[in-house]
Amino acid sequence: MKNFSLIITILFILFISCEKDESSLGFEPGPPGSYTYQSYDSLGNLIVGGWLSFDFTDSVGIEGTWNLKNLTDRNDLGPQIGDGILKGGSSDSRIWMELNPQFRDNNLHLEGTKYDDRIEGTWAWLTFAGVSNWGTFKAIKN
Numbered sequence: 849m850k851n852f853s854l855i856i857t858i859l860f861i862l863f864i865s866c867e868k869d870e871s872s873l874g875f876e877p878g879p880p881g882s883y884t885y886q887s888y889d890s891l892g893n894l895i896v897g898g899w900l901s902f903d904f905t906d907s908v909g910i911e912g913t914w915n916l917k918n919l920t921d922r923n924d925l926g927p928q929i930g931d932g933i934l935k936g937g938s939s940d941s942r943i944w945m946e947l948n949p950q951f952r953d954n955n956l957h958l959e960g961t962k963y964d965d966r967i968e969g970t971w972a973w974l975t976f977a978g979v980s981n982w983g984t985f986k987a988i989k990n
Contacts, residue, residue, distance in 0.1 A: 875917045883987035910936040926973025928956045965989045
């Protein structure tokens with residue numbers, strides 16, 4: 849009976865340790881209704897995590913806020929670190945956003961497809977020189 853109790857205890861501890869914990873990803877989840885955001889470099893490595901929160905202002909317009917954290921030691925991720933406002937638009941299932949809409953130089957552009965509970969697409973760091981870096985992203989509704 850002691851062995852059975854020990855086995856059950858070990859299995860319980862293993863089960864608890866396997867539960868998904870957002871903070872173990874290196875960032876906290878956003879407010880209710882926001883999207884948990886993760887971006888990847890062009891090789892598929894996770895580089896940024898955080899959240900996007902936005903509303904549709906009319907049939908095509910989007911406005912909101914974001915809070916994102918660098919999950920690496922890289923400094924070539926563009927202005928997708930910190931927090932700020934976002935603006936964008938949508939058409940059918942296509943969606944696009946700018947994380948620094950007040951700047952034409954040093955802006956981060958997201959473009960993707962909106963599904964029921966997630967958005968998947970590409971990000972691009974735009975500067976006067978053109979695209980300085982790019983990758984993919986996914987955003988899952990909380």
